[in-house]
Amino acid sequence: xxxxxxxxxxxxxxxLHRALGLTxxxxxxxxxxxxxxxxxxxxxxxxxxxxEHCSYKSSRVHLKRLPTVAPYVLVxxxxxxxxxxxxDGIAVAIRIESHNHPSAIEPYQGAATGVGGIxxxxxxMGARPIAVMDPLFFGDPAxxxxxxxxxxxxxxxxxxxxxxxxxxxxxxxxxxxxYAQNPLVNVLCMGVLPVERLVLGQASGVGNLAVxxxxxxxxxxxxxxxxxxxxxxxxxxxxxxxxKRPSVQVGDPFEEKRLIEACLELLDAKLVVGIQDLGGAGxxxxxxxxxxxxxxxxxxxxxxxxxxxxxxxxxxVMTSESQERMxxxxxxxxxxxxxxxxxxxxxxxxxxxxxxxAPDGVPGRLRILDGxxxxxxxxxxxxxxxxxxxxxxxxxxxxxxxxxRLADDPGALPAPADCGxxxxxxxxxxxxxxxxxxxxxxxxxVEAPGGDAAVLRLAAPGLPPSERGxxxxxxxxxxxxxxxxxxxxxxTVAEAALNVACSGARPMAVVNCLNFGNPEHAxxxxxxxxxxxxxxxxxxxxxxxxxxGNVSLYNESAGIDIDPTVVIGVLGLIERLxxxxxxxxLVPDAALVLFDxxxxxxxxxxxPPPLGGSRWAKEIxxxxxxTLPRLDLxxxxxxxxxxxxxxxxxxxxxxxxxxxxxxxxxGGLGVALAELSVRSGVGISVAGIGDxxxxxxxxxxxxxxxxxxVAGLVSRAADAGVRFRVLGTTGGDxxxxxxxxxxxxxxxxxxxxxxxxxxxxxFAPAVSN
Amino acid sequence: xxxxxxVVMFPGxxxxxxxxxxxxxxxxxxxxxxxxxxxxxxxxxxxxPGGFAHGDYLRPGAIARFSPVMEAVGRFAAEGGPVVGICxxxxxxxxxxxxxxxxxxxRGLRFLCATVDIRVETDRSVLTSGIAPGTVLSIxxxxxxxxxxxxxxxxxxxxGDERVILRYVDNPNGSIDGIAGVCNEERNVVGLMPHPxxxxxxxxxxxxxxxxxxxLLASALTSANA
Numbered sequence: 001x002x003x004x005x006x007x008x009x010x011x012x013x014x015x016l017h018r019a020l021g022l023t024x025x026x027x028x029x030x031x032x033x034x035x036x037x038x039x040x041x042x043x044x045x046x047x048x049x050x051x052e053h054c055s056y057k058s059s060r061v062h063l064k065r066l067p068t069v070a071p072y073v074l075v076x077x078x079x080x081x082x083x084x085x086x087x088d089g090i091a092v093a094i095r096i097e098s099h100n101h102p103s104a105i106e107p108y109q110g111a112a113t114g115v116g117g118i119x120x121x122x123x124x125m126g127a128r129p130i131a132v133m134d135p136l137f138f139g140d141p142a143x144x145x146x147x148x149x150x151x152x153x154x155x156x157x158x159x160x161x162x163x164x165x166x167x168x169x170x171x172x173x174x175x176x177x178x179y180a181q182n183p184l185v186n187v188l189c190m191g192v193l194p195v196e197r198l199v200l201g202q203a204s205g206v207g208n209l210a211v212x213x214x215x216x217x218x219x220x221x222x223x224x225x226x227x228x229x230x231x232x233x234x235x236x237x238x239x240x241x242x243x244k245r246p247s248v249q250v251g252d253p254f255e256e257k258r259l260i261e262a263c264l265e266l267l268d269a270k271l272v273v274g275i276q277d278l279g280g281a282g283x284x285x286x287x288x289x290x291x292x293x294x295x296x297x298x299x300x301x302x303x304x305x306x307x308x309x310x311x312x313x314x315x316x317v318m319t320s321e322s323q324e325r326m327x328x329x330x331x332x333x334x335x336x337x338x339x340x341x342x343x344x345x346x347x348x349x350x351x352x353x354x355x356x357x358a359p360d361g362v363p364g365r366l367r368i369l370d371g372x373x374x375x376x377x378x379x380x381x382x383x384x385x386x387x388x389x390x391x392x393x394x395x396x397x398x399x400x401x402x403x404x405r406l407a408d409d410p411g412a413l414p415a416p417a418d419c420g421x422x423x424x425x426x427x428x429x430x431x432x433x434x435x436x437x438x439x440x441x442x443x444x445x446v447e448a449p450g451g452d453a454a455v456l457r458l459a460a461p462g463l464p465p466s467e468r469g470x471x472x473x474x475x476x477x478x479x480x481x482x483x484x485x486x487x488x489x490x491x492t493v494a495e496a497a498l499n500v501a502c503s504g505a506r507p508m509a510v511v512n513c514l515n516f517g518n519p520e521h522a523x524x525x526x527x528x529x530x531x532x533x534x535x536x537x538x539x540x541x542x543x544x545x546x547x548x549g550n551v552s553l554y555n556e557s558a559g560i561d562i563d564p565t566v567v568i569g570v571l572g573l574i575e576r577l578x579x580x581x582x583x584x585x586l587v588p589d590a591a592l593v594l595f596d597x598x599x600x601x602x603x604x605x606x607x608p609p610p611l612g613g614s615r616w617a618k619e620i621x622x623x624x625x626x627t628l629p630r631l632d633l634x635x636x637x638x639x640x641x642x643x644x645x646x647x648x649x650x651x652x653x654x655x656x657x658x659x660x661x662x663x664x665x666x667g668g669l670g671v672a673l674a675e676l677s678v679r680s681g682v683g684i685s686v687a688g689i690g691d692x693x694x695x696x697x698x699x700x701x702x703x704x705x706x707x708x709x710v711a712g713l714v715s716r717a718a719d720a721g722v723r724f725r726v727l728g729t730t731g732g733d734x735x736x737x738x739x740x741x742x743x744x745x746x747x748x749x750x751x752x753x754x755x756x757x758x759x760x761x762x763f764a765p766a767v768s769n
Numbered sequence: 770x771x772x773x774x775x776v777v778m779f780p781g782x783x784x785x786x787x788x789x790x791x792x793x794x795x796x797x798x799x800x801x802x803x804x805x806x807x808x809x810x811x812x813x814x815x816x817x818p819g820g821f822a823h824g825d826y827l828r829p830g831a832i833a834r835f836s837p838v839m840e841a842v843g844r845f846a847a848e849g850g851p852v853v854g855i856c857x858x859x860x861x862x863x864x865x866x867x868x869x870x871x872x873x874x875x876r877g878l879r880f881l882c883a884t885v886d887i888r889v890e891t892d893r894s895v896l897t898s899g900i901a902p903g904t905v906l907s908i909x910x911x912x913x914x915x916x917x918x919x920x921x922x923x924x925x926x927x928x929g930d931e932r933v934i935l936r937y938v939d940n941p942n943g944s945i946d947g948i949a950g951v952c953n954e955e956r957n958v959v960g961l962m963p964h965p966x967x968x969x970x971x972x973x974x975x976x977x978x979x980x981x982x983x984x985l986l987a988s989a990l991t992s993a994n995a
Contacts, residue, residue, distance in 0.1 A: 158880045161909075163821045254781050254824025299840025346780055436880045438911050442966050443787045446974075457972065461786045580972060 016040065020047035021231070026390060026711030032302035033384050041368060041378040044315035045385060048281040052553050055389030056210045058519035059127045059551040062532045070545040073509070080121040080201055080277065080545025081191070084509050086573055090458060093127040096188040096569050102248045103185040104233065107152025110184050112160035112251040119166060119190040120277030120567060123260050125328070126199045126267045126530065127191030128460050130442055132161055134171035134187050135474045136433075139180030141759045144530035146175075149183050150760060152227050157187075163253035164260070164438040167438035168705045169445055169454035172474055172567075173430050181557030186550075187511045188474055189571045192453040192460050197267055201276035201286075202293035203355050209288065210271055210298060211338060214259045214325040221282070221321025224241045224355040232518055232556035245622045246512075255324040255347075262345035263326055268570055269461070269719035271334045271341070278325040282383065286327040287353055291382035294329075297356035297364025298382060300371045304352045314377050329355065334424050337678050366589045372681045377389075386734030396529055397522035405483060408625035410617035411608055415692045419508075419740040422696070423619050423674050424751040426667040432756035446577065447471075450679075451584050452499040452663055453480065457577060469577030471505035471653070473570050478563035478665070484628050485755050486529040488613070489534035489566045490541075491628070491700045494636050497542055498663045503581045504647030505572025510539055512549040512568050517561020519553045527564040535566070536645075541631040541633030542640065544570070568746030576652035582706075584675060588681040588731040591710045594669075596723040597701035599632040609697035615666045616696035636701045642720040643703055645715070657713045660706035669694040670741065678749045686728035687738040695740055706730060770799045772989035775812035777842065777858075779804040779833050780824035784855065784966065791966035795979060804836040807899040812852040814989035816897070817841060817858025819911065819964060829857055829872065830864035831857045839865050851895035851988050852958045856912055859950075860947025860959030865963050868953055868960045870919035872912075880913040884975065886938035887949045887963055892933045894952040896959040896981050897990035905938060906977035910949075910961040913960040917944040919952070921974065927951055935961055957992070 017027040020043060030046045038046065052058060056622065064126040068076040074091055075083035081095035092230035098553070099114025115132060133159050139146045161168045166189070173658050264273050273295065276286045283305065291298040302314045308322065330338050334352070342349040354372065360366035366385065368378040381388075416422050433463045434449035447455035458466045480488030499508040512535060517524040528551075539546055555562045586592075601607045611617050614627025643661070650656030660680065664672045669689065677684050689695050707713045710726060717724040736742045774792050778785045778801050785801055792799035802809060804822075809815060822833035833839070839861075843915040846852045846867055854862040862868045875881055891899050917929070924946060927933050935950035942962075949960030965978030 162880060162882075162913075163781075163824065165820060252824070254821065254826065257783065257824075258780055346904070375778055377890075435883050438880075438882050440789065440882065440911065440964075440973070441789060443967060443970060443973055446972055448974075576970070582973075616995060 003570055017043055017047065020044055021051055022047045026050060029390060033388060034380060037673060039378065041315045042380055042609055043286045044319055044420050044662045045378065045380065048118065048284060048319045049385040050389040054281050055208065055420045056551055058392050058394050058553060059514070059528060060391055061668050062286045062529050063549065065532055067539050068545050068547065073545050073547055077207060077548050080124045082509065082511060083125060084547065085195060085196060086458060086467060087465040089195050090191050090466055091198055091573065092470065093122050093125045093191045093193065094188065094509070094511055094571055095121045095548050096511045096567065096571065097550050098184060098513055098515060099185045100182065100515065100552050100555055102185055103153055106248040106282065108156040109248055109250050110752040111153040113249045113323050114158055114185055114187045116158045116251045116253065116256050118152045119256060119278045119404030120188050120279065120326065121258065122189045122191035123263055124201055124275055124277045125191065125193065126197040126263060127193040129166045129189050129191040130460055131190045131229060131454065131456060131472065132168045132187060133167050133454065133472060133474050134168060135476060136171060137174045137176065137179045137184035139175065139177055146180065147760060148262050153185055154433055157760060158424065160251050160253045162438040164257045165441060167441040167445060168440050169456065170449040170472065170474065172476060172480065173433055176478065177381045178565065180563045180646045182562055183553045184515050184555065184565055184641060188511065190472060190571065191462055192458065194463060199275060201290055202274045202296060203290040203296050204294040205273055205331065206296065206357045207353055208329050208331055208355040209335060210355070211330055211343060211345055212305060212325060212350050213262065213328055214408045215252065215255050215322055216348065217305040217317055217320045217322045218310045219312060219316055219320060222316055223317055226734060232554040249323050251322045251323050258345045258347050259324055259326060262342050262347040266328065266338060266343050267268045271338050272330050274329040276327045278327060280321060282318065282320045282322070288385040290327065290329060290380045291364050291366060292386040295364065296358050297366065298353050299354045299356050299369055299372060301369050303371050303376065304350055304562050305349060307756060318368060320594060330611045348355065383756050394519055394525045396526040398526050399523040401639060406627050406654060408504040409621040410611045410614070410621065410626045411693065413617065413621050413623060419670060419692055422616060423670040423741055424743060424748060425620060426615055426671050427674055427678065427748060427752035429563040429728065429752045430756070432760060438653055446580055447503060447583055449619060452502040455503045467576045467578065469574035471500040471503040471572035471574060473499035474564055474567055474569045474632045475499065478565040479618055480628055481531060481566050482563040483613050483626065485530035485564050486534035487532040487688065490538035491631050492566055492568045493535055493538035493542065494631055494700050495663065495665055496568045497544065497640055498703065499571030500570050500662055501572065501643040501660050502647060503572065504644060505574045506644050506650040507542065507544055507570050507572045507640065509543050509547045509571045510568060512566060514551045515555055515562065515565040515567065515707055516557045517551050521561060524561050531564055531566050533671055538633060542637055547578060575648060578653040578714055579651050581647055582660050583652050584662045584679050586676050586680040586706045587659045587708065588682050588728045589706045590659055590706050590730045592684065592686065592727045592730060593705045593707060593710065593713060594725045595642065595703045595705060595725050597635040599635065608693040609699055611697055614661050614668060614696050614698045616668065616693055629697060631700045636697045639701050639703065640722050642717060642722050646716060657707055657709050657716070658705055659708060662704050664702040664704060665698060668698050671696040673737065674735055674748050676704060678705065678752045679744050681745060682730050683732035683745050684728065684730055685732065686736065688727065689737050689740060695737065772986045773811060774799040774989065775802040775809050775815045776800065777802045777804065777815060777817045777838055779836055781822050781824050782818055782820035782857070784819035784964065787966045788816050791982055793971040794969060795982055795986060802838060803965055804838045807837045807841055807848050809838065809845050810839040813993040815845060817854040817861050818854030819858060819966065822857055822861060830860035833861045834865040843867065846920060846958045847959050849955065849992060851985060851992055853896055853985055854960040855964055856962055859962060861915060862960045868951060869923045869957050870915045870917055870951065873916045873918050874914050882909070883941065884909045884913045885941050885963070887935045888938055890933050890936055891932060893957050894934045894956045896985050897934050898988055899984050900980060907968065907975045907979060908965055908966040908978050909942060910963050914963055916942045917948040919945065930954065934959060935959045
């Protein structure tokens with residue numbers, strides 16, 4: 001067999017290691033580790049494993065600053081997924097990933113394989129995936145290319161997720177010109193498992209077999225993690241992205257569905273010692289990581305790997321990112337039973353490796369062989385691939401214009417004559433997206449997409465019975481993070497936690513996806529470092545462990561970096577879920593109360609509520625600068641406890657003081673009021689909002705509550721040390737904010753409901769019938 | 770004795786556990802039946818649940834109709850046993866020729882997951898017996914190929930024989946004549962695109978689907994005792 005790497009073609013004269021994505025220094029480091037020059041195959045293995053995507057070489061030094069422990073955390077960052085103990089003998093696994101660059105090149109398959117990849121991360125842990133969420137970021141949908149991307153990404157998630165049979169229960173949709181060339185497609189998956197089924201991706205037991213399950217291996221996705229995920233785009237150069245298209249994998253949800261069922265059956269029957277998915281960097285990653293984690297070595301017979309096409313060389317087989325594959329470590333005794341289960345599910349199972357000894361003190365070797373007794377094509381320490389990647393302390397620099405941006409505050413912008421049209425322009429119903437996703441499968445979805453958080457029963461086939469529920473929210477605020485990555489990230493954590501609290505859940509754990517620009521730009525590394533510190537502060541202040549994350553760098557095109565985009569997922573636990581939470585709604589003839597856990601504004605001199613970072617300033621007035629409102633973590637924590645308790649009592653079947661609830665976030669009070677109204681069809685009459693500052697400020701730590709029991713509700717707020725204010729009443733068919741807004745519920749509903757269809761269905765296929 | 774319901778499962782089916790849970794919650798006894806089985810004896814009724822049997826490759830139901838279990842389903846139906854195909858199960862039953870017509874891609878060419886209102890048009894079927902015609906039920910749909918179609922002659926016969934058992938109140942997918950569910954001439958084989966199992970628990974939003982499933986369980990007992 002030919003062990004050499006073919007020239008990747010794009011570089012022409014450049015040395016092989018650079019064409020594969022390694023720097024000169026990294027190539028020398030490989031030689032030092034091996035004590036000899038690497039051959040072509042070995043170089044290819046290091047290139048993918050030491051890629052930014054796999055090794056986190058630029059971000060790892062910063063990520064260490066995140067708090068990761070809590071008594072209920074069973075598995076923290078670094079494994080395939082974070083896992084918490086949810087009680088009742090049930091564990092919850094959660095992970096978030098990005099599939100940005102593949103989706104920019106080929107939106108349908110890029111997004112589809114993003115879903116497929118994260119599902120494997122979850123069932124690798126022994127968990128059944130029960131929910132997916134997709135935060136999406138695109139450029140201006142008025143442009144045809146953006147519509148092509150949106151249509152393709154949503155169809156890819158829908159086509160794969162619906163078919164594989166995991167509900168997509170929420171997400172986010174953000175439009176900003178900074179994503180025009182580099183859209184972001186993040187995907188979060190949550191799974192559940194009986195605690196005793198928890199497995200880790202490690203190999204053990206010398207002589208045990210590595211069995212490759214699932215699809216055959218083709219040339220799709222070779223170099224996906226290195227040449228695609230770990231480099232930016234050139235800009236408007238279509239030919240360059242065209243040339244990267246073969247690095248995008250192609251998904252097959254039917255194969256994945258059978259793989260999920262087969263793997264869960266193998267785990268239930270205790271037929272595997274360890275199991276690992278094949279994702280980025282394919283077989284080399286799965287074999288080296290399982291061996292390194294288990295402190296053993298592994299022999300891989302590359303000739304035993306079933307191929308999709310002829311003429312594939314060893315490096316292609318080892319680094320292919322063909323989808324729907326898993327690596328199971330099994331004892332020779334159990335192999336026939338493993339094959340039997342796989343046969344029933346029509347899943348291919350091939351022995352491709354053997355666990356080998358790691359004599360005392362010597363790291364286990366990953367050997368690539370042409371037949372177990374054949375030629376040795378490559379021989380490297382397994383741990384060198386998975387753990388010895390260089391760690392970069394890249395230079396950090398606060399952007400030169402940061403102070404000028406903070407000082408350029410939108411507070412001085414002239415007030416609108418009528419705030420009504422601005423409120424309407426800020427309303428968007430995301431139903432166009434989530435109606436394309438099966439969000440109900442498994443009969444667990446209590447709160448569907450579109451609310452503050454998705455709410456699910458904690459139930460699945462094979463789980464012990466439980467009365468608990470789960471709440472899940474993803475949030476981001478790239479505009480904020482661009483102005484102040486530290487505080488913007490802290491506020492994003494706070495908002496996501498508040499969203500799950502609004503469902504009666506106690507926020508339990510955080511996962512994050514850090515989408516940033518080019519780490520070789522010092523300003524980007526400063527943003528990353530600040531964001532990590534902001535996340536750390538908020539998580540410490542709110543007692544939330546970070547149990548997993550993903551870093552996506554090189555999100556740039558033509559040298560322009562995207563806004564720092566920190567996506568925060570918060571998982572919350574509802575003690576007893578017997579009744580549906582009130583959700584984002586109103587009942588007529590009730591009172592509207594505002595809870596405010598934020599810092600009090602100075603009255604001497606009088607300070608208007610800040611508009612820096614607000615959607616109103618950015619989207620209505622095109623003003624992207626200013627100073628962010630402050631966040632008070634202690635006050636926010638008090639608000640979280642109050643809201644969790646109030647809603648929690650209701651959902652457990654107890655007395656319900658709250659008839660409807662919504663956090664105040666993007667678009668401020670104006671949008672929050674209008675959303676409550678359009679989702680219920682009930683009008684609102686509010687007074688005492690001073691001006692557009694107060695209507696549109698996005699000061700954190702605020703919640704609108706609809707109640708028919710004002711006295712009882714506000715006394716609870718007073719007891720909890722949370723400020724409150726009765727804003728007005730509900731009823732009628734108009735949304736009025738005295739002196740500022742007077743629109744009909746109907747026109748608000750139309751604006752809200754029709755915005756996305758008007759943008760995205762304009763060129764939709766002709767309607768038949 | 771509770772009705773024993775066989776829930777037929779193909780590789781790629783994904784609503785099987787939901788149907789089992791809903792049927793058991795209503796007092797029935799549901800069991801999974803693997804598509805490789807060539808017998809369905811011992812059941813009072815069969816449900817072909819939703820999902821993507823064999824990945825919906827070629828077209829929905831086109832491969833599933835050749836699974837060994839389908840011959841047994843055909844015999845069960847011929848003997849008068851109640852058979853209900855939900856969503857993908859409906860597609861399989863049309864491909865297998867147990868129900869007339871076909872399900873094509875939705876008008877608008879997009880997947881649709883939403884709760885819609887459907888109207889019960891007749892009480893003369895194993896799924897609607899005992900339910901007053903005109904009753905409107907709020908039940909989720911979840912499909913890409915749910916746009917029911919058939920030739921004019923078939924449509925005339927379906928209408929004449931009162932074999933359109935369910936219609937959408939507000940047609941979401943372009944189905945001819947707003948058809949959401951039909952039955953065969955003997956009225957013991959039913960196909961519908963909405964998912965009654967998804968509307969069987971107040972906690973998740975609606976219990977209107979339970980109305981249909983209860984009717985099926987009652988029909989199953991009647992048929993078993995006949």
